[in-house]
Amino acid sequence: MQGVDNSSKQAEQFRLLQAQLRDRWQGVDLFDSDDYDILVIPSVSLDQRELLKIQGFLNYEERLLFSLIRLRHPRTRLIYVTSQPLPPIVIDYYLQLLPGIPFSHARDRLLLFSTYDSSAKPLTQKILERPRLMERMRQALRPEKSYMICYNSTLLERDLAVQMGIPLLALDPDLLTWGTKSGSRKIFAECGVPHPDGSDSVWNAEDLGVAAAELWERQPQLKRMVVKLNEGFSGEGNALLDLRPIKNVAPGEASHAERVAAISDRFSSLSFQAKAETWENFSSRIPELGAIVEAFIEGEHKRSPSVQGRIDPNGEVEILSTHDQILGGPDGQIYLGCNFPADEVYRLRLQELGLRVGRNLAKKGALERFGVDFIACHHPEKSGEKWDIQAIEINLRKGGTTHPFMTLKFLTNGRYDSSTGLFYSQQGRPKYYVATDNLQKERYVGLLPNDLMDIIAHQRLHFDTSTETGTVFHLMGCLSEFGKLGLTSIGDSLQQAEEIYNKVVKVLDEETKTRPSASYSASYPSPPIAWSGKS
Template sequence: MQTLHFSSSEQAEQFRQLQARLRDSWLEIDQFDRSDYDILVVPSLSLDQRELTKIQGVHYYEERLLFSLIRLRNPRARLVYVSSQPLHPSIVDYYLHLLPGIPFSHARERLLLLSPYDASDKPLTQKILERPRLIERMRQAIRPQKSYMICFNSTALERDLSVQLDIPLFAVDPDLLYWGTKGGSRQIFAECDVPHPDGSGTVWNGQDLAVASADLWERQPSLKRMVVKLNEGFSGEGNALLDLKPLQSINPQSHTERAAILHQRFENLSFQAKNENWTNFSNRIPEIGAIVEAFVEGEQKRSPSVQGRIAPSGEVEIVSTHDQILGGPDGQVFLGCTFPADEAYRLQLQEIGLRIGKNLAAKGALERFAVDFLAIPEGDRWDLQAIEINLRKGGTTHPLMTLQFLTNGRYDLSTGLFYSQQGRPKYYMASDNLQKERYRGLLPDDLMDIMAHHQLHFDRCTETGTVFHLMGCLSEFGKLGLTCIGNSPQQAEDIYNQVVNALDQETQAAVQQAADSSSPGIPISWRKQG
């Protein structure tokens, strides 16, 4: 067993050579049904751990990439899945039984599950790198010239593991991650002439943030609210709202006085994350930076997004659009999504997404990207304002990939719709945040029993029903993820509501023992709220 050590320059050069290997085999990699490849899945959330701890049950989010097991429908593919803690056997069996046309035993023989048995708050990739023997087991399980690695998000940790294993990482080079930050996103929007809210570049301390806020306020004296954002955030948890209405009667005599007033007002920020405060928030600014933006007002505003993929060849492909479902104190926390986005603006989203994708490709970016927007009605049209770019797999990635692998369908750019092999348009409603206190204690096996009894599981014949994720999170936190697939938007929403009603009905006894005090996930009547 040998642990390899590289200088930073040597590692960067070897990583570039590994990425170049992807360009030569891209067509094979893209055709999973015919490829003979080993796929290493490392679903590490290599993000700021202090921000991640604000999300309840976040250590179970490694399960979100379990949709990758559906790639085993290719009888020639082999897959290695690594998780911090061993996965519940019922959860693994659940995904393998979804495979169309492949015997369970055949798929199971081509799947290797590995774990460092480490429940600490460190990123999974770091845990792997700290265990040379585990790396050696991974090295022995894959063929270097016939394999590649996928991850949730790419950092120097994933690059290091890629080099250690001598296999390509199908993800963005960590040196380009700036373009996925809040400040980097705003720079690309400006370069692409994409409308986005007025705001600042990246600042690195509270005083400069106050100065940038004062500049914004002077440009827009009638502004009611501002959004202060940490440069790196997850699901909106790094955002805070600054209410300017209590300051409207104040008439600062100078820019310096205005900045001082705002700096003092930061103590009254409204944070999206629970138990957050200005002291903790401001301590993060020198480490990762922050921006300030004008808050886009509007009672009927929506939050759509567009997703794309950049091939190693540089080709940009738009793969989906969604309407995001947001919650939290000020409606900035990601709860779920519906596919596709509203037809009133989905084609416009595609056009802007393609423009941004080409800009990212020219900078050398690779694989998944997503762009979030705010949509505000203006008469008979919608005004789209770009908010941020994500250079990672996000909350809209696994529902779409699940739909694609289950139906073997295709996304049509001319309509912005997804069609099954039978030519039927498919729709879904998905969430990572169906959470109720009464669901605590339910095991994955219990969930399967409930869904089978109510006939809400995914039906291969109709290609409708529900596919679950985050099942490991259910017993401890009463939290569950799900993708409800239908042949119309209404059917997808109806299936979601049926799942909620079935779980509520089956857990009715728990209500008598404890108050239901947690988030109910997506409101059942969310569409009617505009």
């Protein structure tokens, strides 16, 4: 009973802190203004067993380093905490991107802390286990002018915000259910957003078999279904169930019980997106995370666009960006990268659907970032609207599309125009980019951040603040061990952004050509063509 009381008390303290955001909020860009202390907690507070499927996941704490560009405001101070110390050369790289700010001035306003703990626990948990570290962080902050940002908000982040005594600019963890697979489906249904037929959450393999049979009975034409862990992410918790080998028990051919039995037998043959995943391991997670089944959208001409938005503390919803996502993996469901913006043939439609979702979330009390992933299928034979847009899931966290867009915004100080779906620099030039977290090749293993900096400088691959084009690199901590790197290539057209991206890959391949080469199934594919709306 004492634990329940403490939890309620903490939740109330958290809500009081969050109310400070509404009291201070005067416009959507207040927290991009001067004279604030920003505590950045880049903890990837997701299911750790699922995270272990991602190579170099600990280095994903580097994805929020774009926040350092906020130091372009001469009175902003920033505290950045990581599990292991960041290489000084990586910090210097970001600070050198700041236009018009002396390097030393920005460096003096940046404090770096580390837990010196590389264990497979969320960073926020590591911080909470170190009260002396928290006290040093607390002493560095001005409570009345401080707020905390994170990658995703859980009870851990809520606990840390309460203990630090500063508001968290993120979702209340009590609302996390709306970012699960089943929660997303409920939101889509409530606000009339098209989405595939599917099930509610189930909590064991037996009920999953029943849910799959019922879905097949509602949709007899189905060839495949997607089985999803309710709290999976980046496609890592997805598997594909092929119904064609058991067409003898299709609706009309067998009884419901026979169909359930046949589908249950097929679970051991699921096609998993994550490497080395097995049905035994996958099914063991269902009682903990829940699972759903969903109709697989067939089609020869499919894309995976997304829309990103923000809900401010006053409940106003703003669309920030749209992207065409690049997916890979065995069945094309693993997030690898993105193009900005999404194709003009549907990006305004994405904005409209995103606003519906955002306003629904705002009514439920959601705050800050949200994203909605879609599947877009081209049907050239149809008259009128030739793109069928189906919503797949909601992300209530900073995702793979967040850091490239915010990097562009902070570097150019430009604006997103919702009437066109384009982003314009202060000079009025539309800007485009290709971004990835997954440029990964065996031949890159062993490259140190210092080596990468040498290559960037010698080959002039860096971002040029005068032209506002070039490449910004991230995830440099993954490079030596995993041969993995993230980058955002920015251009004045999508074609130019792709050319810049191609040049980076070509240069890195040339610089490592003496190393033994091996293809990686997770490697980012060749940059996609600049879509014109024609399939």
